[in-house]
Structures are given as structure tokens and as C-alpha cells.
Amino acid sequence: MMCTVCGCGPGEQSIETRGHQHEHEQGHGHEHDHAHEHHADDGLVDYGQGPARAHAPGLSQARMVEIETNILAKNDDYARANRDWLREHGVLALNLVSSPGSGKTTLLARTIRDLAAKDGDYEVAVIEGDQQTSNDAERIRAAGANALQINTGKGCHLDGHMVGHAIETLAPADDSLLFVENVGNLVCPAAFDLGENHKVVILSVTEGEDKPLKYPDMFAAADLMLVNKVDLLPYLDFDVSACIANARRVNPGIRVLEVSATGGDGLDQWYAWIDAARSFARVGA
């Protein structure tokens, strides 16, 4: 369903399934039904058919082949398939990105609890990306949401393919809300479209206000910036308006909310933003 051009790479990634780990290794069997391209490592590239078979000494057979293809084309194919599926099912997908320690998981757990209390209609599923451990997925499940952990191994970001498999396993309900908590990293996840509706970048006030300038690609890719931990501002030398100005230097259209996941500041605005985004997702806009 999701994966129309699957090329599962060998490596250390694993995606949780109900009850066991789905390890991606060479030569593995697949439990889902989709057209399956083989890995390059399987040695299926056929060298025997090329013009080089008729090799004459001293005669160069070199030629130029035009390719003209975006290097991210494969990821973008997966992302497009994810986006089509999400749109078809009216699911709002938010890709949360930040440095490690910005409070993403705490914010997410609080959001899940508050949305459930506010409106029983909010069904929430979460894809958790970390290099190792399933601690975050456990925290999210404890908050009451359906969660799936992806361990990227040495990988520094989630990609469209991993998220496609995760959506297959999680099977979010129609018109529900899907959060993707990306690997804590302000660089690499910027380049990889997952098929999400919006990237939401979280910057906590215990970090530097110049982070949008240091890591401009992520702030340029995000539609919303949450300035988190604002309850700590009285104890810090953090200039919120300079931080927002820096974010708008790299992304003039970025929206900004100041929140505290533990103190509760600004969370009503965050939930109102989610409501609005969800309305757009439900009508496929």
C-alpha cells in the first residue's frame, strides 16, 4: 500500500512491530505486499549486457550518460506515497524536529494528555525516531497514544521509507493526528521529506537564540517554531525577540508560538494551531 518502490537497505534500522522487532537486514523476507526492488548489494545489476562485452584493446568505449535526476528522488517518491495516503485518510502529520534536549517528548506527552482531555475525538498516533532505545515510545504510550519506535542505528534522521513502514504498522485512524518525533538533530532531518503536512521546529530557551542562523536549513523548512521552556526565562539571558527575528531572517513566513510544556504557557495557542492545521488536512488542503 504505502511502499510502491521499496528498496529496503541493509543496515541497523529497526522498526518496532507488535511484539517483535522488524530488523532490516540483507536478504530479509518482507511481511507487506508491495512491488519489491532488490538491493544493489544482492548483485542483481547485470553487467553482462553492456557494450563493454566487446572490448577491443586500445579502443576507449567511454560514453556520457545524461541522468538529470535529483539525488533525493527516491526519498521523495516514498514521501509522496506517504503524503497521498495521509491525504486520502484525512490524517494530519506533524514532523517535530529539534536539537536533543529541547523538550520534544515532554511537549508531546503533555499535548496528547491535554488533547484527550479537551476532546475525546482526538485520536493520536506517534512515530518515535531515535538512534537507540524505545524509551520515548514508552513515555508516549504512557501518555495514552498509540506509538511506534524506529531506531535508526547510526542514521541521523528519519526518511520517507522508514516512515512509510511505520505508517503501515501503526495504521492511523481516518481524520486522526500523527506526530513524527524525528531524531534530535537540527541538520540532517531538514533535507528529508517524510510526507508530513508541516515540520514543527522546537527551540528551547536554554539553547542559543542564534540557532536559527547556525542551522538555517531546518528553520527554513519549518512552518511553525515553538519556543519552549519559556517558564525558565526569568532565570536566563535569552532574548526571545532576537530569536524570533533570527528565525524570520531565514524564513520570513515562519509562525512562532512561545510555550512551556511543563508550565502550560502558550499551550492553548499550540492546540488552536493544531486544530486549524487539522481542519486543512481533513479537507485535503
Next chain:
Amino acid sequence: MHEMSLAEGVLDLIEKNAAEQGFARVLGVHLEIGELAGVDIDAMRFSFDAVTSGTLAAEATLDIRAVPGEAWCMSCCHGVSISRRGDPCPDCGSYQLQVTGGNDMMLKSLEVE
């Protein structure tokens, strides 16, 4: 270090084209990488060497052309060049810029035999 994933993407494209177009060895790989694409060129070279080792592109030379960053200045209403996101319009100093080019990364062509 997402350049490793990008280099794997390049190798995927090479192997797909080798199967389709019937070539056995790649002598040269020509990439175009935008200045605003968020790619570290040295890391890309390192990653390319690492992922192509033992493949049909193991001996290939990697040629990377940097594509200048371009943006539309919403204050001056004309196109300008920028080399980094967050830089101001070189003419009016405004940060109201919309990136219009130099944010892609392309595999342009291959020299094969």
C-alpha cells in the same frame, strides 16, 4: 552527516541506470549541488568514496559543481544571489527573501563504459 544517505542515493541511481542502460563501469560522476542545499561537499566526497567502494563506481572520479544560491527579494522585487540562508538582500539589506534556486542536488551525468 546525512551526506552518507545522499551518497547512497547517488549509488542507487547509478546502479539503476547501469541495469537500464547496460554499462559495467563508471569512470566519472557529475553532480550539481546548490549552495543552499545544506550539503557539506567534503563530507559528500568522503561518503561517496565510502559507499562506492567495491561497486561499479569504485574508480569513478567525482566532479561536483556548486550552483549559486538565488533568491527573490520581496522588498526590491528582483532576483538576487545569496550564498547562505539568513544573508540579507545584497541591494537593500532586507531579509524578506524567497529562495528560488541553488537548493537542489542533482546527479547530472555519468561517464561510463
